[in-house]
Structure formats: structure tokens, C-alpha cells
Amino acid sequence: MSDTKLPKTYDPQTVEAPWYDRWESSGAFSSDPDSAETPYTIMMPPPNVTGSLHMGHALTFTLQDLLIRFNRMRGRDTLWQPGQDHAGIATQMVVERQLADQGIDRRDMGRDAFLERMWEWKEESGGTIQRQMRRLGASPDWARNRFTLDDGLSRAVVKTFVQMHRDGLIYRDKRLVNWDPKLLTAISDLEVEQREQESSMWHLKYRLEGSEDEYISIATTRPETMLGDGAVAVHPDDERYKHLVGRMAILPLSNRPIPIIADEYPDPEKGSGAVKITPAHDFNDFEVGRRHNLPLINLMTAHAAMESIPEIPAKYQSLDRYEARKQILADMDAEGLLENEERVQNSVPHGDRSGVVIEPWLMDQWYVNAAELAKPAIKAVEEGRTRFVPERWSKT
Structure with missing residues (x-):
């Protein structure tokens, strides 16, 4: 037993x-x-x-x-x-x-x-x-x-993608993405870590067109992107610069004329109050560029080295972005166009997996029309066919 x-x-x-x-x-x-x-x-x-x-x-x-x-x-x-x-x-x-x-x-x-x-x-x-x-x-x-x-799921993804594209729910557009130059891929905002750190902000002088001794001073933490500038922006209420709006500034090192524009984006209390606008390498600048129809100049390769394009002088082409920064600052200083350097606290985006600094990069990407896609789901909640528990979440 x-x-x-x-x-x-x-x-x-x-x-x-x-x-x-x-x-x-x-x-x-x-x-x-x-x-x-x-x-x-x-x-x-x-x-x-x-x-x-x-x-x-x-x-x-x-x-x-x-x-x-x-x-x-x-x-x-x-x-x-x-x-x-x-x-x-x-x-x-x-x-x-x-x-x-x-x-x-x-x-x-x-x-x-x-x-x-x-x-x-x-x-x-x-x-x-x-x-x-x-x-x-x-x-x-x-x-x-x-x-x-699995094969079946992969086929379902392709079928759904094609159908959504035909329905206008997926579209392609050239926009800035969070580009990881180590992993060589675009990553989502959720995969970007904003790390607070002490950085340098350089004050640079851009000469005004038609004058040999008039300048406008801009402040930037990324001088390596200046070669892609499409404009200098000032706040429309900033009395210091109202008389300059509509004039042209000469972009140093490449001698390309760019307009001085008025836009709500610059903060008169920050830096000199005048900012360089580089639409292809900064998310805020991209929006300013759209509002003012500025050119989009992609300065860097997928590995974050300077491109070989006419807008970039030959001596900077193929340099790593940080090596280009050093060389550009040295050349600006040699020409008497580097006013000063100050230390500031700012947030620098890093890839959460690679640990490298993310580069805002202009490229063709696929996007989902989320607003249109959400309409049937919102309607289902409004008609009571879908219930949230607790109910208060239906308000969001």
C-alpha cells in the first residue's frame, strides 16, 4: 500500500x-x-x-x-x-x-x-x-x-502593408529621422535617450552681404552643420534685428548668401537671439525651413562623415562630424569669425542601444496616417462597441 x-x-x-x-x-x-x-x-x-x-x-x-x-x-x-x-x-x-x-x-x-x-x-x-x-x-x-x-506572419505583414498603402494609410515622405550612425538605422523617439551634459556653445559671425564690416552673430552647439544653413532666423519682435530682416548674410567658409528671416522659433533671451537654420540636421530647423521654403542640404553620410557635395568645401569632405567641427572652428577663428565660446547645459540625443550621438538625418521613410487609422477605433468607443476599464480612459 x-x-x-x-x-x-x-x-x-x-x-x-x-x-x-x-x-x-x-x-x-x-x-x-x-x-x-x-x-x-x-x-x-x-x-x-x-x-x-x-x-x-x-x-x-x-x-x-x-x-x-x-x-x-x-x-x-x-x-x-x-x-x-x-x-x-x-x-x-x-x-x-x-x-x-x-x-x-x-x-x-x-x-x-x-x-x-x-x-x-x-x-x-x-x-x-x-x-x-x-x-x-x-x-x-x-x-x-x-x-x-514565421513565413505566414511575414506574408501577412506584406499583404497588410500593400493594402494600407493602396488605402492611403501608409505613405512615403522625405523627413528628418533619428539616425544611428553606429547601427546604421533610423530609430524611434522611444529609442532615443536625452542625456544632460555640459557642452560648448560657440558664437560665430556671419558677414552681411554688401558690407565688409557688418556682421550678425549666431550661437550654436553644432558648428559642423553650418555648411548646410539655409537662413539666419531672428524673432520678429527682437528690436536688435528688425532692420536686418530681408537682408542676406554670407555663410562663412563657403561664401554662400543666405537670407535673414523673421520667425517665432528663436528665443531672444538665448545666446545672441539669432540662430542658424539648418533644415536637414535639426528637427526644429526642419519646421522653420518648411515655413520659409528653405533648401534641404544633407551634409552627412550614413556614418556621420561629411558628404562630398558642392556645398561643402573640399577640405572638409569625408571628415568625421567631430573632426569637421574642430577644423571648421579653427578656420573660423583664423578668419576672425569666432567671437567666443561658452559652456552650457543641454540635452544631447543618444541611441539607447548603441550609446552614440544620434544624427537628425534627412531621408525617405514610410509613415502611417495615424489620425485616419484611429477614426474607426474612436467611433467604436463613442458608440459603446468598445469599452475601456476603467471608463475614464475613454476620454483620452
Whole structure:
């Protein structure tokens, strides 16, 4: 006769794994699309295959599992759809670090070989995630597990993209993006870290056209972008510069005339009150440039080196942006056009994964018409077909 006494201590290793195997093999977690029962579905937010699960995953998966098990016990046909997310740049960074430890650069491997290494990591990390979820006792429909780069899902993405483009919900436009010159990709605002630091602000003199001894002083923390200036802007209420609006200034080093314009953007209390407008390398300047129809001069390559274009004197072409900064400041000083340098506190954007300074860069990108896309969802809330819990969130 077997011993029916409960052991003094609970041993999860001997109890949980056999029971979990029994549940899964019996089909207890499976949904039945042909069932007549009322369905109840949770789409699992797929964890990234960048590593293993953390406490946050444990919390959210436990809450989802509670809801699924509760509704399963109520007799509803439940589907907890499991999956893992390829996570794009984040996973790429993990694999690149692994390759770097072996002295390998992904650019030397070629695309196909690198993708093969990415899939190898997916199998390793994705397997770890599934094992962790089983140890948590989570009860998704494992037979339906998906990965966001599976062929079927990739085809669905392409089909949806094409349809949205035909419907005018996706369009292409040339705008500034957050460009990461290390990862060589555009990144979202959420992937940019604004780091407070002490920087230099240089006061530079731009000569007024038609005069040999009249200048307008501008203040900038990025003198390397001056070669792409489209204008000098002053505030329309700034009495110091009203008489100069409409005149032309001569851009130093390249001797290109640019207009002095009035715009609400400059702050009369900051620096000299006059600012250089470089529409292709600053998000605020880009908007000013649009308002005044200024030229867009892309000064830099994808690696943040100075381009070889007519607007850039030959001596600065191909220089790294910071090397170009040093050379430009030295040449401005030699010509007596560097007034002074001051130290200021400012925010400098960095890539949260690469750690390098982000470059606002002009390029063609795809955009989603979010305002149009949101209309059916907003209407569903207004008509009561979609409910927010708590209800106050429907106001936002």
C-alpha cells in the first residue's frame, strides 16, 4: 500500500513537471475553433527573443493565465495565443555582441550568414522562454505557438502593408529621422535617450552681404552643420534685428548668401537671439525651413562623415562630424569669425542601444496616417462597441 501522507516540505520538481506534462498532453490548454461554446481569447504580448523572461513577464503572464483558467472553468472555449517576437534591433545587438566576442563583424559575414546566426539565437532564446513559461505553469495553446518572423506572419505583414498603402494609410515622405550612425538605422523617439551634459556653445559671425564690416552673430552647439544653413532666423519682435530682416548674410567658409528671416522659433533671451537654420540636421530647423521654403542640404553620410557635395568645401569632405567641427572652428577663428565660446547645459540625443550621438538625418521613410487609422477605433468607443476599464480612459 502506497504512503498517502503529505511530505513535510513541498518539492516542486517532483510535483509540478509531471502534472504540467499531463495537462498539456491531455489537450487541456487547447482551443477548439469548431466549438459551439462562447470564445474567450487573449493574444499574448510576445516576449522578445533577446534573452530570458524577467519578473515583469512573470507578473503579466500570471494575470493572463488566471483569466484564461477562470474562463476555461466557466466552460468557454479559451485561446491563449502564445508567441515570441523577433525584436528587430534589440536582438541584432545581442547577436552582434556575441559575434564581437569572437572577433567577428556582421558586415564581414554577409546578410545570409548573419540571418542564419540570428535564427540560431532565436531557437536558443525562444526555447528558453518556452521552458520558463512551462515552469511558471502557464497554460497557452502551445500547438499554436508562433514567431513574428514565421513565413505566414511575414506574408501577412506584406499583404497588410500593400493594402494600407493602396488605402492611403501608409505613405512615403522625405523627413528628418533619428539616425544611428553606429547601427546604421533610423530609430524611434522611444529609442532615443536625452542625456544632460555640459557642452560648448560657440558664437560665430556671419558677414552681411554688401558690407565688409557688418556682421550678425549666431550661437550654436553644432558648428559642423553650418555648411548646410539655409537662413539666419531672428524673432520678429527682437528690436536688435528688425532692420536686418530681408537682408542676406554670407555663410562663412563657403561664401554662400543666405537670407535673414523673421520667425517665432528663436528665443531672444538665448545666446545672441539669432540662430542658424539648418533644415536637414535639426528637427526644429526642419519646421522653420518648411515655413520659409528653405533648401534641404544633407551634409552627412550614413556614418556621420561629411558628404562630398558642392556645398561643402573640399577640405572638409569625408571628415568625421567631430573632426569637421574642430577644423571648421579653427578656420573660423583664423578668419576672425569666432567671437567666443561658452559652456552650457543641454540635452544631447543618444541611441539607447548603441550609446552614440544620434544624427537628425534627412531621408525617405514610410509613415502611417495615424489620425485616419484611429477614426474607426474612436467611433467604436463613442458608440459603446468598445469599452475601456476603467471608463475614464475613454476620454483620452
